[in-house]
Amino acid sequence: MKSGKRKLVQVITAVLYNCNFTGFASGKIYKGKLKSACVPGLNCYSCPGAVSSCPLGSLQQSLVSSKYRFPYYMLGMLLLLGALLGRFICGFLCPFGLVQELLFKIPTKKIKKGKWSRALSYVKYVVLAVFVIGIPLIFAVPGFCKYICPQGILEGALPLAAANESVRGMLGKLFSFKLIIAIAILVAAVFIFRVFCRFICPLGAIYSFFNRVSVARMEVDEAKCTHCNACVRFCKMDIKKVGDAECIQCGECAGVCATCAISRKPIIGTKKDSQEEAT
Amino acid sequence: MNKKLITGGLIMAGFLLLAVGIATGGVNDVLNKAIRICYECIGIG
Numbered sequence: 031m032k033s034g035k036r037k038l039v040q041v042i043t044a045v046l047y048n049c050n051f052t053g054f055a056s057g058k059i060y061k062g063k064l065k066s067a068c069v070p071g072l073n074c075y076s077c078p079g080a081v082s083s084c085p086l087g088s089l090q091q092s093l094v095s096s097k098y099r100f101p102y103y104m105l106g107m108l109l110l111l112g113a114l115l116g117r118f119i120c121g122f123l124c125p126f127g128l129v130q131e132l133l134f135k136i137p138t139k140k141i142k143k144g145k146w147s148r149a150l151s152y153v154k155y156v157v158l159a160v161f162v163i164g165i166p167l168i169f170a171v172p173g174f175c176k177y178i179c180p181q182g183i184l185e186g187a188l189p190l191a192a193a194n195e196s197v198r199g200m201l202g203k204l205f206s207f208k209l210i211i212a213i214a215i216l217v218a219a220v221f222i223f224r225v226f227c228r229f230i231c232p233l234g235a236i237y238s239f240f241n242r243v244s245v246a247r248m249e250v251d252e253a254k255c256t257h258c259n260a261c262v263r264f265c266k267m268d269i270k271k272v273g274d275a276e277c278i279q280c281g282e283c284a285g286v287c288a289t290c291a292i293s294r295k296p297i298i299g300t301k302k303d304s305q306e307e308a309t
Numbered sequence: 310m311n312k313k314l315i316t317g318g319l320i321m322a323g324f325l326l327l328a329v330g331i332a333t334g335g336v337n338d339v340l341n342k343a344i345r346i347c348y349e350c351i352g353i354g
Contacts, residue, residue, distance in 0.1 A: 065343035066336045075343040076350045083343040087350060091342040092335065103330025103339065110323030113316055175349040182350030190351060197351070205352030243315045 036122060036280060037131075043071065044125035048185070053078030057194030068104075070111050071124030072233050077185035078193065085111070086179075086233045090162055090172035108236055116244030117237045120227055121278035126181050127227055130219040141221050143268055150229045151268040151276055158232035174232060176204070180212035223266040227278070238275035247295050248273040248281065254291035261287055 047069045050060040060081050068085040075083045085108060092101030111119065120127055134140070157174065165173025175182055187205060191198040218225040227234050241247065250261075250272050261272050261283035269276045272283055272292055284292040330336060348354055 059344070059346055061344040063340070066340040068339070074347075074350050076347040083339055087347060088339045088342065092338050095338045099333060099335055099338065101330070101335060101338075102326045102333060103335030106323050106326025106328070106330050109319060109326060113319035113323055172347075172349050175347060176354075179350060182347070183352060186347065187351035190346065197346070197353075200353045201351075202353070204354050208352040240319065243312050243319065245316055245320075 033280075033282060037128070039122045040125070040128040040131075043123045044073075044128055047071070047073045047082065047125060048077055048079030050079045050081050053080075054189055055193060057190055057192070057197065059190075068107050068111075069123075070115060070119040072126045072179075072181050072231065073124075074179070074181045074185040076182065076187075076190065078189050080185070084181075086162065087172060087175050090166045090175060093163065093166035094170045094172060096167065112237050112240035113244055115237070115246045116241040116279065117234060117275075117277060118244070118246040118279040119237055120231075120234050121280040124227075124233075125185075126231075127224060127278070129184070129216075130224045130226060133216060133219040134223050136220050138220060140223070143223075143266065147222075147228065148268045148270075153229050154231055154235040157230055158235040162232045177208070178211060178230070179208075180215045180226065183208050183212040224278075228268055228276070234278075241275050241277060241279075242273060245296065246279065248277055248279050248283075249293055249295050251291040251293065254289040256289055256291075258288070261292060 053060055057078060059076060059078055062081070064081050065075060065083050068083045068088055070085065072086060073080060073082075073084055075087055085104070089101070089104045089108065092099075092104040095101075115123070157178070161173035161178060165171055183205070187197075187201065187208070191201060215226050215230070222228075262269055264286045265272075265277075265283050267276045267278055273279075279294070281292075281294050284290075284294070
């Protein structure tokens with residue numbers, strides 16, 4: 031699939047996730063039944079436009095409530111999304127991935143991947159264990175939402191504060207702390223490709239567990255592969271191999287494969303697309 | 310093990326957990342949180 035088509039999918043997805051347009055003017059969030067379901071990507075449910083829930087926020091809330099009820103619903107939701115789509119969600123269906131990719135387009139000197147970035151890519155599993163699972167279970171607080179999530183500031187706090195005076199009046203030190211984190215991530219995204227996805231995002235960490243076996247996945251035809259490693263060198267994520275846990279299934283590597291050994295299984299985008307892109 | 314078998318098993322387990330979650334009211338936990346402004350998310354506390 032061509033990069034332009036992927037961008038279009040990302041934009042449409044971001045708009046569909048946040049199509050309660052009147053909320054942006056009123057400073058109030060959508061309260062309908064659709065919010066009992068989750069979107070696949072990281073999208074704050076306190077965004078005035080959001081019509082559905084954030085999977086990460088909902089998982090933490092379910093863990094906070096797990097003293098009373100085992101979180102079957104959210105575990106099922108994430109298992110299903112992961113098994114069907116894996117990190118295709120990161121590549122195509124996450125609004126924050128889109129924001130970072132757009133920032134990375136700003137023409138400036140870029141910091142390339144290396145051993146350091148490969149090592150840092152494991153940090154997201156620590157964030158998942160500590161902030162998404164540990165803190166909610168032990169302290170009954172959604173740790174990731176409260177202390178890290180930049181989407182809560184970008185999509186939630188800023189639009190709400192702009193239109194809602196009572197919210198604006200309540201913002202304090204925690205908001206300032208989270209705002210600094212959000213700004214740091216956005217600035218870093220100008221220089222480092224998808225810095226949040228690669229090193230911090232616990233949702234990507236969850237989906238990465240399924241990436242090799244999900245219905246949507248990238249595959250390499252071993253019979254055609256010459257092991258030239260052009261795909262791994264071309265990829266801006268920290269992959270060791272196409273389709274591994276770090277692969278966001280963007281499919282752009284297929285365009286540099288001289289033997290057309292890389293293909294997407296089984297949904298959208300074909301080898302033909304990749305060949306068109308290469309020429 | 311066959312990849313298709315693992316994928317199929319995961320999808321079935323996902324549906325099963327989702328169904329149990331809906332039956333036991335887990336869906337309400339999600340809805341009740343999502344229809345109120347999340348103070349943690351927006352940095353109020």
